[in-house]
Amino acid sequence: MKKNLYILTAGILFSACGGGEQSVSDLIASGDLEAIRAKKTEIADQQKAYENDLKLLDSVIAAKSGEEKLPLVTTLAAKSEKFDHFLELQGDVKTKQNVLIYPEMAGTLQRVYVKEGQRVTKGQLLASIDDGGMGSQVSQLKTQAALAKTTFERQKRLWDQKIGSEIQFLQAKSNYEATQNAVQQAQSQLGKSNIRAPFSGIIDDVIKDQGTVVAPGPGAEVFRIVNLSDMYITVDVPENNLGNISKGKEAKVYFPVLGDTVISEIRQTGNFINPSNRAFSVEIPVPNKKGNIKPNLTARVSLNDYSSDSAILIPQGIISENAEGEQYVYVAVEPDGDKAVAKRRIIKTGKTQGSMVEALTGISDGDLLIKEGARTVKEGQKVQILNQ
Numbered sequence: 001m002k003k004n005l006y007i008l009t010a011g012i013l014f015s016a017c018g019g020g021e022q023s024v025s026d027l028i029a030s031g032d033l034e035a036i037r038a039k040k041t042e043i044a045d046q047q048k049a050y051e052n053d054l055k056l057l058d059s060v061i062a063a064k065s066g067e068e069k070l071p072l073v074t075t076l077a078a079k080s081e082k083f084d085h086f087l088e089l090q091g092d093v094k095t096k097q098n099v100l101i102y103p104e105m106a107g108t109l110q111r112v113y114v115k116e117g118q119r120v121t122k123g124q125l126l127a128s129i130d131d132g133g134m135g136s137q138v139s140q141l142k143t144q145a146a147l148a149k150t151t152f153e154r155q156k157r158l159w160d161q162k163i164g165s166e167i168q169f170l171q172a173k174s175n176y177e178a179t180q181n182a183v184q185q186a187q188s189q190l191g192k193s194n195i196r197a198p199f200s201g202i203i204d205d206v207i208k209d210q211g212t213v214v215a216p217g218p219g220a221e222v223f224r225i226v227n228l229s230d231m232y233i234t235v236d237v238p239e240n241n242l243g244n245i246s247k248g249k250e251a252k253v254y255f256p257v258l259g260d261t262v263i264s265e266i267r268q269t270g271n272f273i274n275p276s277n278r279a280f281s282v283e284i285p286v287p288n289k290k291g292n293i294k295p296n297l298t299a300r301v302s303l304n305d306y307s308s309d310s311a312i313l314i315p316q317g318i319i320s321e322n323a324e325g326e327q328y329v330y331v332a333v334e335p336d337g338d339k340a341v342a343k344r345r346i347i348k349t350g351k352t353q354g355s356m357v358e359a360l361t362g363i364s365d366g367d368l369l370i371k372e373g374a375r376t377v378k379e380g381q382k383v384q385i386l387n388q
Helices: 002-017 024-030 033-065 134-160 166-191
Strands: 075-077 080-095 098-101 107-112 125-129 194-196 201-206 223-226 231-238 250-255 260-265 279-286 298-315 327-336 339-353 356-361 368-370 382-385
Touching: 024 033, 080 339, 134 166, 231 298, 250 279, 260 279, 279 298, 298 339, 327 382
Parallel strands: none
Antiparallel strands: 075 368, 080 231, 080 298, 098 223, 107 125, 125 194, 201 223, 231 279, 250 260, 250 298, 298 356, 327 339, 327 368, 339 356, 339 382
8 A cells, every 4th residue: 555655746746747747846946935835735636536436446446356355253143031120129128026015004013924046926925923912803803794794684583573673773783784884894905914926926035034023105015026927028119100100010039148039029109108208118029938137137129120022132232323313233234254344223222131132113123233343334335243
């Protein structure tokens, strides 16, 4: 090429000196600056024209002689496939059965029947509080109630036989009902001396020791009980996904600490948009057969917000953008062995998942997308396909 340029330059200078025109040396000797500048521009234009002619001749010679050097590319065949897009969010594990148990009456914690980590069933006795003699009072009330019942039954038999006055019958009945109510109230109050499990679960913490004086109110909790079989995660979903997230859709829950993934589905979607973050809540149940998922454990949640049975996915790295903001890719057309022609296709893209993006328009099933070398080829350029 250097030799060609040398010959070209010599030719330009020769032509510039011939044909009766003023030579370059004479022009320089004249000292006419404007004429010298004009001559320089003329020679530069001639040189550029010759260079273009030389390039054209070189390409024709290479094509005719079989020595044509084509850009090397690799291709990827576009194909339709099922595509499920997931919205990535973060949440914490919760359970609706994670409660602190408080005493319902004041007194000394007489007995504690369970220990931390023990599994208990609903209604099981956990502890008892000194009733302060209330048990004796209940016994007395029961004796009085038994007497009132006997009196009422006898008075009723007499009244049925039209013996005695109505007022005696009514007084006996009223006394019997009053003593019955008194017994029930006393038994209910006495029942508060026993602390029982509100649901089946595990005693996570025994907060008060046996012999401690307890009373209803803040700071008086005795046990923490947790049920790990009914776990769930609540995540906040941005409001622009309101139409895509619904009950029953698939949800993938990944626990980084455990290195484990659980497949679940959306159990409930919120009906309220939080004005502070413009999001609505979604609840996802989490099976916990192993029992290793704990409340407040951090989780990454993937919610299925879009699905297509015939999507065309292409690598994001092959997509370019023109000056008008349109996205495009190059496809290899008119294949001839390992040769083809690069053609630009304007596309529209949809959802992105990892390094792949869905091509909504511009690409058809079976098109050969130029992958490696996509940034260097030009429209209509002939290319050589390596992976063919």
